[in-house]
Amino acid sequence: MIEGILAGDLHPMSRPMSRPFQYLLVFVTLQAVLHAVAAGQSRVTIAEQAGQWRLLRDGEHYEVHGVGGDSQLTRLAAAGGNSIRTWSTDGLGELLGEAHKHGLTVCVGMWLGHQRHGFDYQNEAAVLKQLEVCLQAVRQYKDHPAVLLWAIGNEMEGDGKNPAIWYAVNHIAREIKRIDPHHPTMTVIAELGEGEHKLRSIERFCPDIDIIGVNSYGGIATLAERYRKSAVTRPYIVTEHGPHGPWEVGKTRWGSPVEASSTAKGKSYADGYRKAVTEQRGLCLGSYAFLWGHKQETTATWFGMLLPDGSRLAAADAMTEAWTGSPPQNRCPRITSLQIDRNDLLKPGQQVQATLAADDPERDRLDIQWALRQDGGTIGVGGDAQAEEAAIADAVVASGQAAKITIPAGGGGYRLFAYVRDGQGGAAVANVPLYVDAPIKPIPAPKATLPLVVYGDDTKATYAPSGYMGNTQAIAMTLDSTERPRAGKTCLKVEYQAADNWGGVLWQSPAQDWDGSQPGGLNLTGAAAVEFYVRGASGNENVSFMLGVIEGDKLYRDTAKAELKDVRLTTEWQKMRIPLNGRDLSRIKTGFGWSLAGQGKPVTFYLDDIRYVAE
Numbered sequence: 001m002i003e004g005i006l007a008g009d010l011h012p013m014s015r016p017m018s019r020p021f022q023y024l025l026v027f028v029t030l031q032a033v034l035h036a037v038a039a040g041q042s043r044v045t046i047a048e049q050a051g052q053w054r055l056l057r058d059g060e061h062y063e064v065h066g067v068g069g070d071s072q073l074t075r076l077a078a079a080g081g082n083s084i085r086t087w088s089t090d091g092l093g094e095l096l097g098e099a100h101k102h103g104l105t106v107c108v109g110m111w112l113g114h115q116r117h118g119f120d121y122q123n124e125a126a127v128l129k130q131l132e133v134c135l136q137a138v139r140q141y142k143d144h145p146a147v148l149l150w151a152i153g154n155e156m157e158g159d160g161k162n163p164a165i166w167y168a169v170n171h172i173a174r175e176i177k178r179i180d181p182h183h184p185t186m187t188v189i190a191e192l193g194e195g196e197h198k199l200r201s202i203e204r205f206c207p208d209i210d211i212i213g214v215n216s217y218g219g220i221a222t223l224a225e226r227y228r229k230s231a232v233t234r235p236y237i238v239t240e241h242g243p244h245g246p247w248e249v250g251k252t253r254w255g256s257p258v259e260a261s262s263t264a265k266g267k268s269y270a271d272g273y274r275k276a277v278t279e280q281r282g283l284c285l286g287s288y289a290f291l292w293g294h295k296q297e298t299t300a301t302w303f304g305m306l307l308p309d310g311s312r313l314a315a316a317d318a319m320t321e322a323w324t325g326s327p328p329q330n331r332c333p334r335i336t337s338l339q340i341d342r343n344d345l346l347k348p349g350q351q352v353q354a355t356l357a358a359d360d361p362e363r364d365r366l367d368i369q370w371a372l373r374q375d376g377g378t379i380g381v382g383g384d385a386q387a388e389e390a391a392i393a394d395a396v397v398a399s400g401q402a403a404k405i406t407i408p409a410g411g412g413g414y415r416l417f418a419y420v421r422d423g424q425g426g427a428a429v430a431n432v433p434l435y436v437d438a439p440i441k442p443i444p445a446p447k448a449t450l451p452l453v454v455y456g457d458d459t460k461a462t463y464a465p466s467g468y469m470g471n472t473q474a475i476a477m478t479l480d481s482t483e484r485p486r487a488g489k490t491c492l493k494v495e496y497q498a499a500d501n502w503g504g505v506l507w508q509s510p511a512q513d514w515d516g517s518q519p520g521g522l523n524l525t526g527a528a529a530v531e532f533y534v535r536g537a538s539g540n541e542n543v544s545f546m547l548g549v550i551e552g553d554k555l556y557r558d559t560a561k562a563e564l565k566d567v568r569l570t571t572e573w574q575k576m577r578i579p580l581n582g583r584d585l586s587r588i589k590t591g592f593g594w595s596l597a598g599q600g601k602p603v604t605f606y607l608d609d610i611r612y613v614a615e
Helices: 002-007 019-039 073-078 092-101 124-141 163-179 194-205 220-229 262-276 314-324
Strands: 044-049 052-057 064-068 083-085 105-110 147-154 185-190 211-215 236-240 284-289 334-340 351-359 367-374 396-399 402-406 412-421 427-436 452-455 464-470 475-481 491-496 502-508 529-536 542-547 562-568 574-579 590-597 603-613
Touching (some): 044 147, 052 284, 064 236, 083 284, 092 105, 124 147, 124 475, 147 211, 163 194, 185 194, 185 236, 194 220, 220 262, 236 262, 262 284, 262 334, 334 427, 351 367, 351 427, 402 412, 464 590, 475 502, 529 542, 542 574, 590 603
Parallel strands (some): 064 083, 147 185
Antiparallel strands (some): 334 351, 351 402, 367 412, 464 502, 475 491, 491 603, 529 603
16 A cells, blocks of 8 residues: 555556655645554543443443463363453563453553552652653553553552551542543552541542452452442443462461461352342442462462462362352362361471362362461561471372371471362362461571662562651652663662651562561572662762671571672762672571762762672
């Protein structure tokens, strides 16, 4: 077509055209083509009639059959899923393309700062920068056909009583609507709050939010009743649901939460979906089950719908049936019980017996694996990253559905896991907590693979920049600044917006562990140095950098400390190196940090490519 225009023979009756006119026609035609492409992108609206709400995608009713997570998308689509949810815009372009290829939509999550991580919603500059990061993503991806809606924040509201947070959320929503009127806005909260006050705050302060996303676990059975009671004038989506959370269940004498089997969890997914979604059509627009994949959160198996090898658990089968009306042809094996003859006040070297009761709906041959793991007793907060808990080698001798466990030497909590697989892609898992009455030995930190990226284009999740110090109100950090990065697309921008006092931020594992009371960190043995790049906004800024700041006598303190003091910055990127040779790196809880004293004016500097290297 374009060649024909340039040749002047678009139509057999056309006369020769001047070259400028040809180029003008090419431009107009290309604009028309682009407009046609844009017109073909999905348009998502919310329709309400007689108090009944529906989500419409390109004019067709669209109920969200979604999950949180972005792995195994082929299997998700085959199971009847139609959407995935993200928590941030990291890697969004590639993910949108992959989702579209599988016929899935994406609820695009926009990460907003949490007060518990040090973000200050009274800091106008920080709030405006956060706004711009969100809007940049909208401008870049609004025309992609896989975009379903914009989810502004996830559980950033805390107790929900700070109006500044809601003002910031609505400001983002209002500006999104100006840029993209074709996709709804949503904000995501952790449950409804006492007396449903979070809903009332959104109703009062957030008129530009179209949908309320609710993360609900133990409370999902009564979610709709409580939601209706609040008299909110907009629909909801259940943005996370699954088993009861570790904060909602009974605990052992020594404080370890008791985890249900994957079989029992499957029923929780099905029951919750029926009560909060299926029976609430007209108010609820669908759900995102948590989590299509696996993660360490309190245990290695608490929330995952899949095992690390891709085997699906009963939760995946439950959602398949909820979405399609039929269970999978070959269902997961079932665990009816996991019992141990004694699990408290055990002594090192003692032997105990465990018995598993499991079967398979299709009578497939079952393969059973056992594992004893240390249990840190850490109850996750807000999905913060946790280190995987160590397995105890040679502690279990198994014989089918029975096992003999030799109690290890270290005191404290452990968990015995039983994994069942049917050879057809289905699995089941259960665990039981144990307590050893002996001096507690710290849980070893997992061994890191070097180089380990703390911040960069391939950032690992172990260390979180959560440890805000000093004058925290003056600190603003933009993790994905596009202001002249050293490499890749982004760098980290740090602003200390005061002229006096001092401030700093530590990268912690786990987040908010200031005294070494919680397991975590990494074994970085073999690392020769921490290397990173830094530059100042105007030059002559004075900043110190450090790692390993937790001292004292707690079990999980840092085993080494190192620092570069009073580094004078220039406006060009400089490579810095903190040597680590000769130090005990067996547990580094504080992976990186910066601090500075007031310098008579605000200070801005940039960091990039922070990593532990072997040489």
